Amino acid sequence: MTDAAPPAENPNGAAPQEGQPQQGQPAGPGFRILAQYVKDLSFENPRAPESLRIDGKPGIDLGVEMAAQGRPDGLFELELKLSVKAAHENQPVFHVELVYGGLFQLANVQERDIEPLLLIECPRYLFPYAREVISRATADGGFYPPFMLDPIDFAAIYVARQQQIAQQPAETGQA
Numbered sequence: 001m002t003d004a005a006p007p008a009e010n011p012n013g014a015a016p017q018e019g020q021p022q023q024g025q026p027a028g029p030g031f032r033i034l035a036q037y038v039k040d041l042s043f044e045n046p047r048a049p050e051s052l053r054i055d056g057k058p059g060i061d062l063g064v065e066m067a068a069q070g071r072p073d074g075l076f077e078l079e080l081k082l083s084v085k086a087a088h089e090n091q092p093v094f095h096v097e098l099v100y101g102g103l104f105q106l107a108n109v110q111e112r113d114i115e116p117l118l119l120i121e122c123p124r125y126l127f128p129y130a131r132e133v134i135s136r137a138t139a140d141g142g143f144y145p146p147f148m149l150d151p152i153d154f155a156a157i158y159v160a161r162q163q164q165i166a167q168q169p170a171e172t173g174q175a
Contacts, residue, residue, distance in 0.1 A: 008090060020042055023096050029109045031093035033102055036126060039079060040099040043137045044092075052142045053092045058086040058093045068118035076104045076114075078122045084147065096147075114159060115157060123154045 045051060063083035070076055080100045086093040104122055106114065132147045141144035 012166075014136050024067075029113065029117075030107050030123065030131055032073065032107070033107045033122075033125060035101075035103040036129060037101050038098065038133060039101040040097070042097040043141055044094075044095040045094075045141045046092050048142060051085065051088075051091075052089045056088065056091065058088040061085040061087070061136055062149070063155060064078060066119050066123055066154075066157075068115075068122070071147070074105075076106060076118055076122075077124065078102045078104060078118055080123050082130055082134065082149070084149070086147070094138060094141055094143065094147075098133055100126055100133065102126045119158050120154045121163065123152075127152060127154075131139050 027067075041060070059085070063081070065081040066078065067081070068076055068078045073117070078101065080098075080102075082098045082100070084094075084096045086095070102122060106117065109117055135146045135148055
């Protein structure tokens with residue numbers, strides 16, 4: 001026997017599901033990941049097998065882009081684009097390009113909070129999976145240890161982009 005009260009029932013007689021607000025409680029903002037997927041993956045190892053025997057660590061050039069868009073069904077799609085170019089002594093070692101996508105459902109999110117949610121929080125949830133795809137691709141390419149992306153601060157990227165937009169001069173009319 002427990003001291004816990006039985007769960008309240010919904011109007012249809014079913015017990016509330018975990019995470020659902022109980023009657024009289026407002027639902028807070030949130031999102032659900034409905035799907036995640038590799039949309040595009042490219043791996044190049046142009047100098048193999050010589051590139052597998054380099055001494056020292058290669059220099060890394062990392063590119064990060066995010067694109068989010070609403071869909072007609074009310075869901076949102078986010079694409080996290082990661083590009084990793086490794087070079088040693090000005091010679092290419094490997095190049096990985098990944099577009100990792102996610103399909104998100106937003107609930108009770110105010111209009112002003114949609115963009116930061118999509119460009120900060122959503123990529124935070126997708127990143128570990130994209131990181132694993134890149135790690136596996138470099139391991140399958142013969143690199144040991146495989147390349148592991150360092151964590152990315154998506155909030156800092158978002159803030160920097162907003163500052164960049166704010167500093168752009170307003171477009172003037174045509175002469």
